Amino acid sequence: MHNEKYNLITILGPTASGKTSVAAKVASVLDGEVISADSRQVYRGMDLGTGKDYADYIVDGKPVSYHLIDIVDAGYEYNVYEYQKDFLKVFADISERGKLPVMCGGSGLYLEAILKNYKLIQVPINEKLREELDDKLLWELELILKGYKNYLHNQTDTESSKRAIRAIEIEEYYLTHPEIDTGMPEIRSLVVGVKFERDARRKKITTRLKQRLKEGMLDEVQRLLDSGLTPEQLTYYGLEYKYMTQHLTGQLTYQQMFDGLNVAIHQFAKRQMTWFRRMENQGTKIHWVDGFMPLEEKVEKILEWYSGK
RNA sequence: GGUGCCAUAGCUCAGUUGGUAGAGCAAUGGACUGAAAAUCCAUGUGUCCCUGGUUCAAAUCCAGGUGGCACCA
Numbered sequence: 001m002h003n004e005k006y007n008l009i010t011i012l013g014p015t016a017s018g019k020t021s022v023a024a025k026v027a028s029v030l031d032g033e034v035i036s037a038d039s040r041q042v043y044r045g046m047d048l049g050t051g052k053d054y055a056d057y058i059v060d061g062k063p064v065s066y067h068l069i070d071i072v073d074a075g076y077e078y079n080v081y082e083y084q085k086d087f088l089k090v091f092a093d094i095s096e097r098g099k100l101p102v103m104c105g106g107s108g109l110y111l112e113a114i115l116k117n118y119k120l121i122q123v124p125i126n127e128k129l130r131e132e133l134d135d136k137l138l139w140e141l142e143l144i145l146k147g148y149k150n151y152l153h154n155q156t157d158t159e160s161s162k163r164a165i166r167a168i169e170i171e172e173y174y175l176t177h178p179e180i181d182t183g184m185p186e187i188r189s190l191v192v193g194v195k196f197e198r199d200a201r202r203k204k205i206t207t208r209l210k211q212r213l214k215e216g217m218l219d220e221v222q223r224l225l226d227s228g229l230t231p232e233q234l235t236y237y238g239l240e241y242k243y244m245t246q247h248l249t250g251q252l253t254y255q256q257m258f259d260g261l262n263v264a265i266h267q268f269a270k271r272q273m274t275w276f277r278r279m280e281n282q283g284t285k286i287h288w289v290d291g292f293m294p295l296e297e298k299v300e301k302i303l304e305w306y307s308g309k
Numbered sequence: 310g311g312u313g314c315c316a317u318a319g320c321u322c323a324g325u326u327g328g329u330a331g332a333g334c335a336a337u338g339g340a341c342u343g344a345a346a347a348u349c350c351a352u353g354u355g356u357c358c359c360u361g362g363u364u365c366a367a368a369u370c371c372a373g374g375u376g377g378c379a380c381c382a
Contacts, residue, residue, distance in 0.1 A: 015346080040346060050346085081343040109345045118342050166343075238346040263335070268346055274339065 005308055006190045007095065011104040012037075012111055012276060013194035014269040016204045017291050020056040022194055023104035024066075025299050028059040030100045030306070034066040035090055037105025037114070040237060042078050044070045045224060048217040049240035051208075067094075075229050077236070081120045084113045088184065103189070108275030115191070115284060117184050123173040133165050144168055190306050191284055193276060194298070196291040204291075205265050209258070218244055239264055 009026060013019040020034075027034050034057065036042075040050040057064045067090045072078055087103075087110075094101045105111060113120065133141065141164035196204060221244040224234060234245040240261065247257035280286055287305050289298045 038346090039344090077344065079343040080345075083343095107345065109342075109347095113342070116342090120342070123343075163344085163348095170343075236344070236347085238344090240346080242346085265346085266336095270337085271346090275341080275345090278340080 003100075003306065006188050006306060007101070007185075008091070008187055008189040009100065009102045009302070009306060010037075010111065010115065010189045010191045011102065011194065011302075012191065012286070013106060013291075014201065014272040014276075015051060015106055015265065016201070016208050016269070017106075017194040017196060019104055019106070019194045020053065021295060022192075022289075022298055022302070023102050024057050024059050024064045025295055026302055027064045027100070027102045028062065029299060029303065030102075032064075032100035032102045033094050034064060035087060035094070035101055035103045036066060036068045037083075037087075037103050037107055037110045038069075039078070039083070039107040039110055041069045041105075042071050042083075043074045043076070043237075044072065045074045045227070046220070046237070046241070048212050048215055048220050049237075049244070051212075074224055074227075075233050080109055080113050080118070081122070083110050084118060084120050087114055092185070106272050108272060108279070112279065114187060115189055115279075117187065121173075121177070123170045126169050126172065129169055129172060130165060133168060136161070138164060141165065141168065145171065190302075191286050192302050192305070193286040193288045194291050195273070195288055200291070201269055202266050205269060206262055209262055209265065212240075213258075218248065221245060222248060239268060 009023075009030075009032070011019050011023040011026065023034050026032065038050065040046060041052050043050070046052070052069065057066050068083070068086055071086065091101050103111070103114065112118065133144075136144075138161050141161060145164060145167055195201070217240065221234065221241060224241075225231070225245070225248065231245045231249050234241045243252065243257045243261035243264065246252045247254060252260065276286060287302075289301055293301075
């Protein structure tokens with residue numbers, strides 16, 4: 001099932017669009033393996049809250065291999081740089097074994113780090129520099145950051161001194177290490193998006209939220225708290241973990257948690273769609289499939305695109 | 310049944326001595342290279358409950374109606 005044109009299939013979509021079962025089915029048909037592109041499903045023990053569903057990887061009774069799920073402990077702070085590194089390792093491994101990698105997820109930044117070849121290198125902590133910058137005000141740090149012109153840096157780096165200092169650290173490192181070779185292989189991906197029109201998307205999100213609460217999503221968060229994670233650590237993960245922690249620590253009533261979380265997930269899905277539209281505006285061709293289409297038909301269409309018909 | 314209070318944006322409510330309205334939230338659009346489920350920017354939304362009256366002019370004052378809440382019977 002080799003293909004000259006593509007060495008990767010990407011299945012993206014907002015939360016609750018059912019992209020995982022599409023990816024798993026495609027992988028199963030094309031003798032492939034799924035690489036998750038989800039910034040939260042990397043954490044062990046965070047299952048219901050991240051929408052992890054292992055059953056999605058059983059296709060017609062047979063398991064499909066998946067990667068980059070459950071790779072770090074809850075409490076750890078994973079990031080794009082690590083994701084890109086981990087992805088490339090898995091990508092090379094799958095390709096070498098003659099299988100087709102299928103990337104699947106909704107974290108726009110992670111998807112783009114792969115599809116658009118972000119140049120990310122390991123930058124060590126520079127204690128001396130940190131000391132020098134320690135007593136500077138945010139606007140002074142911003143000024144210093146603007147002085148670096150050679151490389152792109154994160155445009156949201158000026159939100160806090162901590163982040164600004166890290167950004168300067170990265171820029172400084174780039175200056176002294178001009179030859180960047182991230183060892184990125186050429187990625188040629190067919191990009192498929194799963195989407196529902198807006199009202200259907202919102203309805204699906206609300207229904208799924210109720211369902212997961214019934215399945216014990218709050219217990220999962222309580223378990224994480226009991227295992228020693230602090231409320232701050234859990235709040236860091238956002239959405240489900242943030243709102244449910246606030247409920248369990250008595251800051252929100254159940255109803256406030258439910259309503260607030262429901263709205264927050266809707267807003268998140270909207271931001272995901274904004275990111276995908278942005279990718280399209282910047283030249284990434286996304287082949288959209290309607291979420292209501294039966295799975296078989298979705299996969300049929302994807303196979304047509306993949307084989308270039 | 311009587312009396313009092315209330316009725317303004319999708320929701321909760323502001324609205325001065327009369328000059329045809331504005332906050333928060335929601336919603337919508339956008340940005341995004343080591344926290345990205347994060348973070349940030351921008352933008353509207355109206356039979357001011359109805360009918361009549363006073364007035365150059367009514368969300369605002371008056372009368373009646375309708376609906377809601379409270380108290381008294």
